[in-house]
Amino acid sequence: MSDFTLSLKSQMENSVDCLMGYSRIKSWVQGFGGSVDYVDYVKGNGDLAVLVAFSHILFPRFIEVDDCILWERVYEESNYAVWRQELSGDKRKIEATLNRLHIWGIVESEEVDEDRKAVDFIAECAAKAWRTALTTDFPDRPFDVQVVDSPDGPVVTFCSGKQ
Numbered sequence: 001m002s003d004f005t006l007s008l009k010s011q012m013e014n015s016v017d018c019l020m021g022y023s024r025i026k027s028w029v030q031g032f033g034g035s036v037d038y039v040d041y042v043k044g045n046g047d048l049a050v051l052v053a054f055s056h057i058l059f060p061r062f063i064e065v066d067d068c069i070l071w072e073r074v075y076e077e078s079n080y081a082v083w084r085q086e087l088s089g090d091k092r093k094i095e096a097t098l099n100r101l102h103i104w105g106i107v108e109s110e111e112v113d114e115d116r117k118a119v120d121f122i123a124e125c126a127a128k129a130w131r132t133a134l135t136t137d138f139p140d141r142p143f144d145v146q147v148v149d150s151p152d153g154p155v156v157t158f159c160s161g162k163q
Helices: 003-021 023-032 038-045 048-058 077-086 091-098 113-137
Strands: 062-065 068-071 100-102 143-148 155-160
Touching: 023 038, 048 113, 062 113, 068 091, 068 155, 077 091, 091 155, 100 113, 113 143, 113 155
Parallel strands: none
Antiparallel strands: 062 068, 100 155, 143 155
C-alpha cells in the first residue's frame, strides 16, 4: 500500500472512531445492540431540512467578484467594498477575511474534551469538503483551505492559492 493510501485509511479510521466514540451516538447505538451505526443514528434522529442545510454548508455555492472567489453566503456588495478598501485590494486577504465558517456558529457544544474533539472533527470535514467543492468548481485555480483556531473554536477559511 502507498503512503497516501495508508494515510487516508488512518484518517478514515480516526473519523469513525470520533463518530462512534461520541457519547450520544455511542449510547444510542448500544441501546439498539446489533449492527446499527452513525447512518442509522442520522436516520433515527435527523431531520431532512437540517441535512439539506448542512449539505449546503459542506458544498456551498461560490461566486466570483473582481477575481475573488467568495462563499455566496458572505457576499454583500457594500461589505465587500469596505474590505476591499481596508485590505488595499489584496484579493487573498479579502477572501481569507470573508470566507469563514465558524463551527460554533452552526452547532452548540459544551466546553468538554469530547465536544472539542467533535467540533474539530466537523471543522476538518468541512475543510475537506470545501477543498473538493472549490477544486470542482474552479479546476484551474489553486486554493488554500485551512482550519484555524480561535478563542471560540475552529474556523474554516479559504483563499486563492499562489499561482
